[in-house]
Amino acid sequence: MNENIESKLKSKNIKPTAMRLLVLKVLSEQKSTISLPELEKKFEKADKATLYRTLKTFEENKLIHSIDDGSGSVKYALCQDDCKCYPEDLHVHFFCVKCKKTYCLNDIPVPVIDLPMNFSLESVNMVVKGVCPICRL
Amino acid sequence: MNENIESKLKSKNIKPTAMRLLVLKVLSEQKSTISLPELEKKFEKADKATLYRTLKTFEENKLIHSIDDGSGSVKYALCQDDCKCYPEDLHVHFFCVKCKKTYCLNDIPVPVIDLPMNFSLESVNMVVKGVCPICRL
DNA sequence: TTTGTTCGTGCAACCAAGTTGCAAACTTAT
């Protein structure tokens, strides 16, 4: 299991330090996305700056992706194994207005948009807001 | 012209105070969206809190809509005349990674997403990132 | 093994955006 995590880091060319293993473990256990402040609370004693830089490193190396769901804090989630973070790899995110959690809808790709002339496309952030199945009960 | 602005406020049931007229005037003159800090700079002496509350009022009454383009500050833009801010009224926004401006692509409606079972839909925030025609020259 | 360099971590400080409480000024209805 921990080997799994370690090899995941290595496969993305990230040196597997103790800190990074811990952070990746937490990320792996998440069902929904997680923000930096939330991540902080998962640790007894952890430095915000370190966690911040860890997330940045992970993101640069395409181990995780970030979503701005409009909640005020950026959320992070593991990328799919084969993700290159190209526009065609992107999926829709769902923000529940009740529990404030944001979920990756990995099965729903971001629709292709026909941009007006001379606009170039680099990436897309698509967040659908509503109420999640758990909160609708 | 100012009558136009005033009547626009009234039509949305917003009391047309001096401050609000000024703010709406600025908003009307924008080609792209504008953030609260940017709006602040448009006035010599203006209180952040007042502008903040003015924008909130405008938004609640569906005179303007907000977009979180991931730049760190929420942007605002006038709604189309007939906009009710329903999901089917929503359009795509474009964020230029060079000039950092965000444009309403009013002609491009947000695509309809087929959500998984038991997710309800309230609204959608869709931001396409790339380079705008002006910056590509 | 020692040395030097690179990289990661922790602490503190900082910045910017957003937000709130409160009192003064202004409206509006009675």
Added chain:
DNA sequence: ATAAGTTTGCAACTTGGTTGCACGAACAAA
């Protein structure tokens, strides 16, 4: 004219994000 409700301005604060710096671990070369 007065009371009740709204809007405004000021100040203070919260929070998320970010940076500078120094210490320490890892690592490679001598």
